[in-house]
Amino acid sequence: MIFQTRRYVGPLLTSDMLDAMRAALDAGAAHWQGSFDLDRTRETIVLSAANWRWRDEEFPWPERLKERTIHVWDGEAFVAAQRYATSLIKLVPTPWGAPTFEIDGIKMLPTAQTSPYADAQRKVALVAPRGKRVLDTCGGLGYFARACLEEGVASVQSFEKNADVLWLRTLNPWSPDPGEANGHLTLEHADVSARIATLAAESFDAILHDPPRFGIAGELYSQSFYDELARVMRPRGRLFHYVGTPNRKTSGRDVPGEVARRLEKSGFAVERVLDGVFAIKQSTSRR
Secondary structure (H helix, E strand, O other): OEOOOOOOOOOEEOHHHHHHHHHHHHOOOOEEEEOOOOOOOOEEEEEOOOEEEEOOEEEEOOOOOOOOOOEEEOOOOEEEOEEEOOOEEEEEOOOOOOOEEEEOOEEOOOOOOOOHHHHHHHHHHHHOOEOOEEEEOOOOOOHHHHHHHHOOEOEEEEEEOOHHHHHHHHHOOOOOOHHHOOOOEEEEEOOHHHHHHHOOOOOEEEEEEOOOOOOOOHHHHOHHHHHHHHHHEEEEEEEEEEOOOOOHHHHOOOHHHHHHHHHHHOOEEEEEEOOEEEEEEOOOOOO
């Protein structure tokens, strides 16, 4: 299913922002300048004891907001950008502007030393996407896709299995909007492990594979899936496979090593780069 939905266009608010706005009001200020789209832009709002005004719309002062949480206006109050179905999934602010997201408290993107978007840009650069057709297997918040679009990609075909992650994308101003990508980005609500068999052979020049950890989505680390990645990739095509840094001592497995060996068996030349595996499809398959 091609994913298209209306994006959130209201202000995004955090507890730190609310504290700064209240401090300005208490100091007698009539205005406060800050970012209501996670550091994409800066705007000036009007402060008063009764409310605050943003873009000619008035909002009541929240009594309190949750820490480490992004809040959206639902028409009546500011509520956390989170959902709970089988797992608690939420959009989480970072010092870098671009947010991460969590599933049951586990951060899904690196944020300790760099922006999750800057991290995506560095990995996308490995596959040199300009003018290429790119497969983005596990779209997440769309940072790989956004970086590809900024580099002048010919097209990105992106898949995301989790409907709640897709919903978070509609709230996140850092997530690319397929409707504004001039046909260069297709986002599909689907499980790539099933859909990949329907994709044409040698139809992609590059692949970005950022699966959940092995314990959650082992099928995305399987030999059969890597064989499919090789099938849809053109010869000499580039792949970056995020693996992370699983603790071998506690897990008992060398997941990066397993990934490298399976990719080699599927016909890729591999090397460990950053927190994953970089691979180039050989002209002649080794299978």
